Amino acid sequence: SRRYTITLLPGDGIGPEVISVAKNVLELAGSLEGLEFGFKEMLMGGAALDLTGVPLPEETLSAAKQSDAVLLGAIGGYKWDNNEKHMKPETGLLQLRQGLKVFANLRPASVLPQLVDASTLKKEVAEGVDLMVVRELTGGIYFGKPRGFGTNEDGQEIGFNTEVYATYEIDRIAHIAFETARKRRGKLCSVDKANVLEASMLWRKRVMAVASEYPDVELTHMYVDNAAMQLVRNPKQFDTIVTNNIFGDILSDEASMITGSIGMLPSASLGKEGPGLFEPIHGSAPDIAGQDKANPLATILSAAMLLKYGLGEAKAAQRIETAVLDTLNRGFRTGDIYSAGNKLVGCKEMGEEVLKSV
Amino acid sequence: SRRYTITLLPGDGIGPEVISVAKNVLELAGSLEGLEFGFKEMLMGGAALDLTGVPLPEETLSAAKQSDAVLLGAIGGYKWDNNEKHMKPETGLLQLRQGLKVFANLRPASVLPQLVDASTLKKEVAEGVDLMVVRELTGGIYFGKPRGFGTNEDGQEIGFNTEVYATYEIDRIAHIAFETARKRRGKLCSVDKANVLEASMLWRKRVMAVASEYPDVELTHMYVDNAAMQLVRNPKQFDTIVTNNIFGDILSDEASMITGSIGMLPSASLGKEGPGLFEPIHGSAPDIAGQDKANPLATILSAAMLLKYGLGEAKAAQRIETAVLDTLNRGFRTGDIYSAGNKLVGCKEMGEEVLKSV
Ligand SMILES: CC(C)[C@H](C(=O)O)[C@@H](O)C(=O)O
Ligand SMILES: CC(C)[C@H](C(=O)O)[C@@H](O)C(=O)O
Numbered sequence: 001s002r003r004y005t006i007t008l009l010p011g012d013g014i015g016p017e018v019i020s021v022a023k024n025v026l027e028l029a030g031s032l033e034g035l036e037f038g039f040k041e042m043l044m045g046g047a048a049l050d051l052t053g054v055p056l057p058e059e060t061l062s063a064a065k066q067s068d069a070v071l072l073g074a075i076g077g078y079k080w081d082n083n084e085k086h087m088k089p090e091t092g093l094l095q096l097r098q099g100l101k102v103f104a105n106l107r108p109a110s111v112l113p114q115l116v117d118a119s120t121l122k123k124e125v126a127e128g129v130d131l132m133v134v135r136e137l138t139g140g141i142y143f144g145k146p147r148g149f150g151t152n153e154d155g156q157e158i159g160f161n162t163e164v165y166a167t168y169e170i171d172r173i174a175h176i177a178f179e180t181a182r183k184r185r186g187k188l189c190s191v192d193k194a195n196v197l198e199a200s201m202l203w204r205k206r207v208m209a210v211a212s213e214y215p216d217v218e219l220t221h222m223y224v225d226n227a228a229m230q231l232v233r234n235p236k237q238f239d240t241i242v243t244n245n246i247f248g249d250i251l252s253d254e255a256s257m258i259t260g261s262i263g264m265l266p267s268a269s270l271g272k273e274g275p276g277l278f279e280p281i282h283g284s285a286p287d288i289a290g291q292d293k294a295n296p297l298a299t300i301l302s303a304a305m306l307l308k309y310g311l312g313e314a315k316a317a318q319r320i321e322t323a324v325l326d327t328l329n330r331g332f333r334t335g336d337i338y339s340a341g342n343k344l345v346g347c348k349e350m351g352e353e354v355l356k357s358v
Numbered sequence: 359s360r361r362y363t364i365t366l367l368p369g370d371g372i373g374p375e376v377i378s379v380a381k382n383v384l385e386l387a388g389s390l391e392g393l394e395f396g397f398k399e400m401l402m403g404g405a406a407l408d409l410t411g412v413p414l415p416e417e418t419l420s421a422a423k424q425s426d427a428v429l430l431g432a433i434g435g436y437k438w439d440n441n442e443k444h445m446k447p448e449t450g451l452l453q454l455r456q457g458l459k460v461f462a463n464l465r466p467a468s469v470l471p472q473l474v475d476a477s478t479l480k481k482e483v484a485e486g487v488d489l490m491v492v493r494e495l496t497g498g499i500y501f502g503k504p505r506g507f508g509t510n511e512d513g514q515e516i517g518f519n520t521e522v523y524a525t526y527e528i529d530r531i532a533h534i535a536f537e538t539a540r541k542r543r544g545k546l547c548s549v550d551k552a553n554v555l556e557a558s559m560l561w562r563k564r565v566m567a568v569a570s571e572y573p574d575v576e577l578t579h580m581y582v583d584n585a586a587m588q589l590v591r592n593p594k595q596f597d598t599i600v601t602n603n604i605f606g607d608i609l610s611d612e613a614s615m616i617t618g619s620i621g622m623l624p625s626a627s628l629g630k631e632g633p634g635l636f637e638p639i640h641g642s643a644p645d646i647a648g649q650d651k652a653n654p655l656a657t658i659l660s661a662a663m664l665l666k667y668g669l670g671e672a673k674a675a676q677r678i679e680t681a682v683l684d685t686l687n688r689g690f691r692t693g694d695i696y697s698a699g700n701k702l703v704g705c706k707e708m709g710e711e712v713l714k715s716v
Contacts, residue, residue, distance in 0.1 A: 085556075085559070088553060090553040090554065094554070120479050120480055120483045120590055120591055120592070121478050121479055121480070121590075122478055122479070122480055125478045141499075141521060141555065142554055144518070147555075147556050148556050149556055149560065152524050154524075154526075156524040156525045156526055157524065157525045157560065158522055158523065158524045158525075158560070159522070159523055159555075159556040159557040159558070159559055159560030159561070160502070160520055160521065160522040160523075160556060160557055161520070161521045161522075161555045161556055161557050162518055162519070162520055162521075163499060163518065163519045163520075163521060164516055164517070164518040164519075165516065165517055165518075166510050166512075166514040166515065166516045167514045167515045167516075168512075168514055193604070193607075195434075195446060195448040196448060196452070196500055197499065197505075197517075197519045198443075198505050198506050198507055198517040198518060198519055199517040199518055199519050200517070201443070201517055202507065202515065202516070202517030203517070224607070224608055225607045225608050225610075225611040226611065228586065228608045228609070228611050228612040228615075229611045229612060229614070229615035229620070230615075231612075232478055232479075232590065232612060232615040232616055233478055233615050234478075246551070247608075249551075249582070249583045250582055250583050250586045250605075250608060251586070252583075253583040253584065253586050253587045254586040254587060254589075254590060254612065256587070257586075257587035257588075257590040257591050258590055262587070
């Protein structure tokens with residue numbers, strides 16, 4: 001039997017609830033495929049700030065680095081919103097991504113037939129949507145230097161950041177994106193603002209260069225403003241999208257809302273080597289924290305991505321994915337995806353139902 | 359009778375068609391209110407590139423500066439897409455905005471009852487949407503320095519841009535946004551990424567400072583990724599949105615697509631003094647250029663914004679807005695907004711029908 005060490009980062013808000021449920025599902029699905037897990041729970045985000053004064057304690061990062069994969073709940077909350085930058089939960093997340101060197105963020109957004117009504121888009125527009133956003137995660141304006149505050153020639157205060165990409169950063173994310181598209185429907189759309197930004201011009205040039213190694217993948221380019229429109233107009237036109245850190249932040253959230261069920265959507269953040277980071281795309285939802293109302297399915301599906309992309313355990317991953325669909329088919333729904341005729345359950349009960357289906 | 363000089367910039371693709379129709383409407387609506395116009399047509403965009411080698415000839419900029427307002431059709435096309443930066447039609451547009459110092463871009467996005475079916479959003483989500491995006495237009499990453507290409511420490515090629523805002527730039531766009539919100543429903547949502555970017559932190563700080571002068575306007579803040587989601591989830595929650603140049607580019611296009619009728623949407627770009635720039639938000643649509651299929655209503659409504667915001671001629675503006683609604687009520691539709699039971703017309707005929715209603 002294969003043994004893996006998993007770092008659990010419950011974080012803030014509904015994070016602990018969804019992590020505890022997902023852990024059980026991961027454990028069961030794994031054991032049925034002969035896998036054993038050692039779990040290590042560590043502090044992160046606001047929870048870490050309150051207890052240690054920093055959003056990502058050193059022990060957390062080093063435990064994460066030494067493990068085989070990291071499963072994160074959610075971070076942040078009103079309480080820390082006005083903190084200075086180095087004391088924000090979000091800063092801890094950025095440090096974790098950078099520390100683990102997970103430069104490729106995969107965010108699937110698909111509309112399940114069972115949940116097509118949850119979308120605010122018309123049924124004929126939403127049904128069948130199945131896309132993947134590949135977002136560059138450790139570069140661009142999120143990390144670019146110089147950054148900070150200063151004064152301009154007129155003595156006015158300024159705030160500034162640098163959007164910057166180097167060839168190798170673009171090349172490696174492009175490779176991941178082409179590989180991803182190849183395993184899907186073979187279509188890749190690269191999103192940039194190459195009609196205005198030099199960083200985007202280099203992006204487009206390198207994506208086109210890397211494309212020569214993937215003649216079987218159909219590559220197109222789209223400006224980011226147009227992409228934001230096309231996701232609303234006709235999301236079905238997209239298979240795989242690749243884009244930079246900030247555009248990916250915006251477009252992947254837009255794409256996820258188009259499915260109408262962000263409580264369902266997982267994500268994977270991967271590097272060249274070392275453990276991957278897996279987390280639901282939803283936030284910490286402080287308003288419903290501790291009330292057993294959260295939808296744990298996004299975190300459960302993140303555990304499936306952990307198995308598949310993080311550990312190469314596709315069979316155990318498949319067990320979880322099938323169990324989630326089966327649970328939906330049996331009519332169980334948390335509040336965020338509830339519709340008439342189904343059974344309304346809380347976070348824990350949803351977890352128990354998924355366990356039955358694993 | 360009051361006399362105004364208007365610079366017309368037909369530009370590329372469908373630009374000349376929609377400008378010629380809008381000019382007639384502007385002339386008639388104005389004359390009924392005792393206004394006289396002197397029109398001066400100038401080269402801009404790809405049309406200028408082909409004839410003069412630059413996308414914004416000096417004569418065009420100086421004519422624009424000397425006029426009372428500028429009406430632009432559309433610029434760009436496949437033909438020039440791979441040009442170097444200084445030879446792109448888009449660069450001409452950026453030079454024009456900078457040359458006219460039009461730092462405030464107003465982009466209304468509203469769903470007309472007559473066209474609610476054109477939206478890809480469910481009727482109950484789309485109907486009643488009426489929002490205004492106030493986009494900063496002459497600062498941020500579009501114009502920030504340093505920018506360009508270079509090599510990093512490892513000898514790798516890099517492309518870089520600077521997102522930078524100074525206090526005065528944020529303050530002046532904030533004032534415009536608060537004034538705009540005050541004339542609407544009194545709600546302003548400022549969109550930034552202050553959890554990550556220093557430029558956004560200063561943005562938020564200054565918007566909050568300016569807010570003290572507008573106690574009657576309700577101010578909220580939203581991160582850009584969340585805003586991209588909320589526009590899909592529930593666009594009715596927004597009244598006025600204010601944001602930086604690049605986020606405004608993305609969100610205003612997303613918002614316009616939510617209405618389902620980007621062929622209908624105008625925009626105004628205004629400075630502290632000097633002529634404003636008015637243009638439809640749609641592009642040059644090279645695929646239907648010269649076929650008399652374009653929807654001229656966005657340009658006609660841009661002419662109405664020109665009258666209202668550019669010349670202070672609210673009555674003549676109102677004439678145009680009423681005429682457009684009346685024409686829609688009489689069932690005339692271009693292809694992009696056509697639905698069964700209505701009368702399909704081309705660009706010219708639509709213009710003639712609007713003239714009848716002025
Ligand atoms: C919390 C925030 C720093 C983060 C980001 O902007 O990357 C989040 O929005 C995300 O997309 O994971
Ligand atoms: C053509 C392009 C430079 C321009 C922009 O990005 O500002 C356009 O998208 C717009 O929004 O007017």
